[in-house]
Amino acid sequence: MRVLLVEDEQPLAGYIQAGLRKHGFTVDVALDGRSALDKCELTPYEVVVLDRDLPIVHGDSVCRRLAQRGESRVLMLTASDAVEDRVGGLMLGADDYLGKPFAFSELVARVHALVRRSAPARPPVLRTGGVSLDPARRSAERDGRLLRLTPKEFGVLEQLLAADGDVISAETLLERVWDEHADPFTNAVRITVGTLRRKLGDPPLIETVIGAGYRIGP
Secondary structure: OEEEEEOOOHHHHHHHHHHHHHOOOEEEEEOOHHHHHHHHHHOOOOEEEEOOOOOOOOHHHHHHHHHHHOOOEEEEEEOOOOHHHHHHHHHHOOOEEEEOOOOHHHHHHHHHHHHHHHOOOOOOOEEEOOEEEEOOOOEEEEOOEEOOOOHHHHHHHHHHHHOOOOOEOHHHHHHHHOOOOOOOOOOHHHHHHHHHHHHHOOOOOEEEEOOOEEEEOO
16 A cells, blocks of 8 residues: 655654554655655555645645546645635545644544545455455454564565456565665565465465466465
8 A cells, every 4th residue: 555645844754654654554755745746657656645735836736736647545634624724625636634633543544545445446354265364454364373464564465365366566566565765676575475475374375477476366
């Protein structure tokens, strides 16, 4: 679940980024509106958490452009919380609006809701080959045995289960589960798939498709 946080106050941006990462999101940060638009040109984000009063390019302009492109859900997170501000933000194309100060649990719930809306409908719990994974509860098990997974292992397993038997390339997994600072030449995906295989146990579940990527068969 790839999220872009656009917030010009660096301490607050760091706090929100760390909190969302603890809940399993892959979070990139932009400190101004121009950087946000540039990042969205390069990376497909399910959700953009957007401050309104931004330098260089105002948050309203960013929201309007993202809404026109229709590739990301936009959650405005701003101190401007009067009724007319909320109405104005939604009229610009924002999908949701949350005023500051905010309860972090509510922010997480709203981002989860927007992620669900940004993707094709899928079962709330993913199941294949005796494995069940609940993204909302951040829990996974195989044949009733709890799987103790790192955030990256959980993210890779979620992507493979959601693909429903289709092959996912290592590049796609790197893009969806890691953040923008990941080295495109890293072997992190291969290592993570290896540790995930060991934790899943026998019979083997993840198949390597030479030259293409990985899949979990039906």
